Amino acid sequence: MKVRLENLTKKFEEVTAVNDATLEFLEGKLTGLLGPSGCGKSTTLYLIAGLFKATSGKIFFDDEDVTRKEPEKRGIGLVFQNYALYPHMTAEQNIMFPLQNLKVPKKEARKRALDMAKLVHISELLNRKPGQMSGGQQQRVAIARALVKEPRILLLDEPLSNLDARLRLEMREEIKRIQRETGVTTIFVTHDQEEAMSISDQIAIMNEGLLQQVASPQEMYRNPVNEFVAKFLGNPPINIIETEIKGGKVDAGGFLMNTGTLPDQPVHVGVRPESFRLDANGSVKAVVQAMEYTGRETLLFAYLGEKLCKVIINADIIFKKGDSVSLSLKEKSMLLFDLEGNRLYV
Amino acid sequence: MKNVYKIITYILLAAGAVIMLFPFFWMITGSLKTYNQITATPIVWWPVPAQWNNYTTALEYAPFDIYFINTVIVSVGTTVSVLITSIFAAFAFSRLKFRGRDTIFSILLSTLMIPSQILIITNYVTVAVRMQLMDTLLALIIPFTASIFYIYLLREFFNQIPEQLYLAAKVDGTSDWRYLWKIMVPNAKNALITIGLFNFIASWNAYIWPLLLTNSESKRVLSIGLKYFSGEAGTDYELLMAAGTIVIAPLLVIYLFFRRYIVEGVARSGIKG
Amino acid sequence: MFEPRWKTTLKALLYLSPALIVIAVFVIYPMFRSVWISFFKDYNIFKHTGSGFGLDNYKWVLNDGRFILALKNTTIYTIVVVPVSVVIALFTAVLLNSKMKGMKLFETLYFLPYITNLIAIGLAFKFIFNSTYGILNRILGLFGIDTIMWLNDPKYSLPALIIFGIWSGLAFKIVVFLAGIQGINKQYYQAAKIDNTSRWRTFTKITMPMLSPMIFYIGIISFIGALKTYVEVVGLYGNNPGPADTAMTIVYYVYDLFYGANEPPRAAAASVILFLIILVFTFIQLRASKKRVQY
Numbered sequence A: 001m002k003v004r005l006e007n008l009t010k011k012f013e014e015v016t017a018v019n020d021a022t023l024e025f026l027e028g029k030l031t032g033l034l035g036p037s038g039c040g041k042s043t044t045l046y047l048i049a050g051l052f053k054a055t056s057g058k059i060f061f062d063d064e065d066v067t068r069k070e071p072e073k074r075g076i077g078l079v080f081q082n083y084a085l086y087p088h089m090t091a092e093q094n095i096m097f098p099l100q101n102l103k104v105p106k107k108e109a110r111k112r113a114l115d116m117a118k119l120v121h122i123s124e125l126l127n128r129k130p131g132q133m134s135g136g137q138q139q140r141v142a143i144a145r146a147l148v149k150e151p152r153i154l155l156l157d158e159p160l161s162n163l164d165a166r167l168r169l170e171m172r173e174e175i176k177r178i179q180r181e182t183g184v185t186t187i188f189v190t191h192d193q194e195e196a197m198s199i200s201d202q203i204a205i206m207n208e209g210l211l212q213q214v215a216s217p218q219e220m221y222r223n224p225v226n227e228f229v230a231k232f233l234g235n236p237p238i239n240i241i242e243t244e245i246k247g248g249k250v251d252a253g254g255f256l257m258n259t260g261t262l263p264d265q266p267v268h269v270g271v272r273p274e275s276f277r278l279d280a281n282g283s284v285k286a287v288v289q290a291m292e293y294t295g296r297e298t299l300l301f302a303y304l305g306e307k308l309c310k311v312i313i314n315a316d317i318i319f320k321k322g323d324s325v326s327l328s329l330k331e332k333s334m335l336l337f338d339l340e341g342n343r344l345y346v
Numbered sequence B: 001m002k003n004v005y006k007i008i009t010y011i012l013l014a015a016g017a018v019i020m021l022f023p024f025f026w027m028i029t030g031s032l033k034t035y036n037q038i039t040a041t042p043i044v045w046w047p048v049p050a051q052w053n054n055y056t057t058a059l060e061y062a063p064f065d066i067y068f069i070n071t072v073i074v075s076v077g078t079t080v081s082v083l084i085t086s087i088f089a090a091f092a093f094s095r096l097k098f099r100g101r102d103t104i105f106s107i108l109l110s111t112l113m114i115p116s117q118i119l120i121i122t123n124y125v126t127v128a129v130r131m132q133l134m135d136t137l138l139a140l141i142i143p144f145t146a147s148i149f150y151i152y153l154l155r156e157f158f159n160q161i162p163e164q165l166y167l168a169a170k171v172d173g174t175s176d177w178r179y180l181w182k183i184m185v186p187n188a189k190n191a192l193i194t195i196g197l198f199n200f201i202a203s204w205n206a207y208i209w210p211l212l213l214t215n216s217e218s219k220r221v222l223s224i225g226l227k228y229f230s231g232e233a234g235t236d237y238e239l240l241m242a243a244g245t246i247v248i249a250p251l252l253v254i255y256l257f258f259r260r261y262i263v264e265g266v267a268r269s270g271i272k273g
Numbered sequence C: 001m002f003e004p005r006w007k008t009t010l011k012a013l014l015y016l017s018p019a020l021i022v023i024a025v026f027v028i029y030p031m032f033r034s035v036w037i038s039f040f041k042d043y044n045i046f047k048h049t050g051s052g053f054g055l056d057n058y059k060w061v062l063n064d065g066r067f068i069l070a071l072k073n074t075t076i077y078t079i080v081v082v083p084v085s086v087v088i089a090l091f092t093a094v095l096l097n098s099k100m101k102g103m104k105l106f107e108t109l110y111f112l113p114y115i116t117n118l119i120a121i122g123l124a125f126k127f128i129f130n131s132t133y134g135i136l137n138r139i140l141g142l143f144g145i146d147t148i149m150w151l152n153d154p155k156y157s158l159p160a161l162i163i164f165g166i167w168s169g170l171a172f173k174i175v176v177f178l179a180g181i182q183g184i185n186k187q188y189y190q191a192a193k194i195d196n197t198s199r200w201r202t203f204t205k206i207t208m209p210m211l212s213p214m215i216f217y218i219g220i221i222s223f224i225g226a227l228k229t230y231v232e233v234v235g236l237y238g239n240n241p242g243p244a245d246t247a248m249t250i251v252y253y254v255y256d257l258f259y260g261a262n263e264p265p266r267a268a269a270a271s272v273i274l275f276l277i278i279l280v281f282t283f284i285q286l287r288a289s290k291k292r293v294q295y
């Protein structure tokens, strides 16, 4: 089932947590809802869940308008950031609880709970209470509880943020697997761009209540619609060089680009660190300031003119501070933004 | 030096404990002495043989068994009612969103400052005259079937249960009623036990209200029965101590079994009006 | 679901109604009603008719010698009992906080009096205070002190009440202070230890300041509690407030007017005066605590 938001707005007293959002979450796919803290991700999720009532706008599940429907009638499963497991119930009782609300006969409820437990790999933990489980195990129980009533949509609100780094990677894969196996339309909230990129079929990125862009991870990374999106995705982050368009050309630290018919104006040019190439014939010389080795590659801090840029190079090559390197750029790797941050297309 | 501190600490604590406990010791041993042992010089510290018949004699003078049953009925009655009304009200105040919630709550809280003496005068009229409940056990229960203070306490406990549990339950189609009984109440079990104990003890020890609202012997509670008995028995201290022990013994038992809840409850909330 | 709506308001009212009805009838209504009654010179509580609306009852109470006496007794009682019991309780709590064996047992023993029935344990005190065969006089006699008529000599009746009052209030305060001390972050004490701070300095420079909000809070509670002392008097003296009314407290006076003298309007006036006194002290203490409480 697909989910569509139409001009969805949610205002609290002073803040507009979600501002006129229109987008579609794809059927059977995992959409990552990404943005910095406080940008309205949880609010969007709660609106879809029905826990918040929209100030204006509409929510559609397929073609049905559910904007005014009570949460329990929407057929959703929701996993909270800190799991919200009932502390006095065992894992099994937690998973069975939604079914008992639906008056599913006990025997069937137990069977479905067991099936779910198997799916999320916690069959041997069913008699434990949340306090006796690790974060990752609680996480699995929470997912099982959300899925057991076979929801039409699965909503996950920063489900991995309470886990340590390794477990986070592991659970990321788990969630992807479970999503694929069940084929349930899933919305996954996170403020971690790497997490969103790796897990999502499609990413929706938000800032200050406003939806910025909806696209596949690759598309969004390569073709951000504005400077915010460009800066938010990627680690190390994109280099931004302040310069200007003059007479149909822009000069970013020595790299030149034809700007066609764009009028003269100050611009920000974004260049991703991996877009540089060491090139003996390179047109631009940069002065090495510092280096960071990560093993797989080397991050070079180098001055392009006045601007200190991050450049990713092959790990085998070693430079010293003060060395001069020649650089060239890959095709179409300069992104232009006006001073409001909007993308300028050539 | 360290050991000197230790020894002094022990001595001081032991001396303090003797003072704190002596009245209990003196009451219980006194209840097992003969009149002669009570007045004897030198002091008789430990009664041998124990005079258990002091208790039967006291019972012959005054029906402490009836007082006892009445007290149990009233204490259990108020405690059960207070728990139920507090659970409902605390739930509404902590989870349900409704108009005027905070205003109503702060008005209720501010009434806690009012001394009960002001209320008793009118409540006497309400219960004895309007409700015509003079000299009934019901009169001793009804005004105490809800307590602002316990609502306040329970609300604090309820508020500690994460709001997300409530949202999770909503998404799963849990009704408020079911959520209250299946999630909130089991999670606030300790708080409820504590509140129940405090209310029970307070009710057990209540004095002025039962004094005003009961006349006949068959409707008296222990505190009142004891007060009248102490007037009659005069200086028969062995009987007075026996009667006093009857009143206090259940409290001691409760303390032994539920010490943890009582102490934690006091520590957390500084209960005492 | 998050915003209040009429439907949710109605539902909430349903949950609230059992408590609210009881509270409205037995707390809110009598609060106003009693104040109202206090202004009538004559008031028939059975017929709800009154005459002579005015401040007469207040004038009468404030000019009544017994009320002045009750006020005086209550003031003395409060001024002695509150500081003494707070200091003893604080001291005991510090001792109980020692890292030594047997502290749990001591805690259990010290907390026991908290739950007691004051009428019953009052009888034990009566027995202890008895002038001829009470153990107190016998022990004092060993030190050559003459028989003291604790409960019958007007000079000693208030002190006897004060002793009883201090004893009965200690357990509660010890529990709270001990919990407070144990709630102080251990690192302060470890730091103090490393700096070789003496026990006394640790107490005055760490425990006391950290505990000061709690000491003030307990101070206020016990202050107000002491102003409302009543059952202690009944427990110790039974049918009279001590010889020549020397152990009469304000609350005893109120009930005596209401129940003994059958003067509900005057009793109401006296209880309103009590309320005002409590109110004034609550505000004074709250203000003082805002200024003085550390950290």
Ligand SMILES: Nc1ncnc2c1ncn2[C@@H]1O[C@H](COP(=O)(O)OP(=O)(O)OP(=O)(O)O)[C@@H](O)[C@H]1O
Pocket (backbone or CB within 6 Å): A012, A013, A015, A016, A017, A035, A036, A037, A038, A039, A040, A041, A042, A043, A044, A191
């Ligand atoms: N119940 C509420 N009442 C008032 N304001 C709220 C409420 N819930 C959220 N807000 C505000 O709405 C904005 C968006 O909040 P939201 O919780 O959706 O952010 P978020 O993107 O989920 O952030 P985080 O990553 O920190 O969870 C914030 O400014 C927040 O303060």
Ligand SMILES: [Mg+2]
Pocket (backbone or CB within 6 Å): A041, A042, A043, A157, A158
């Ligand atoms: Mg959030």
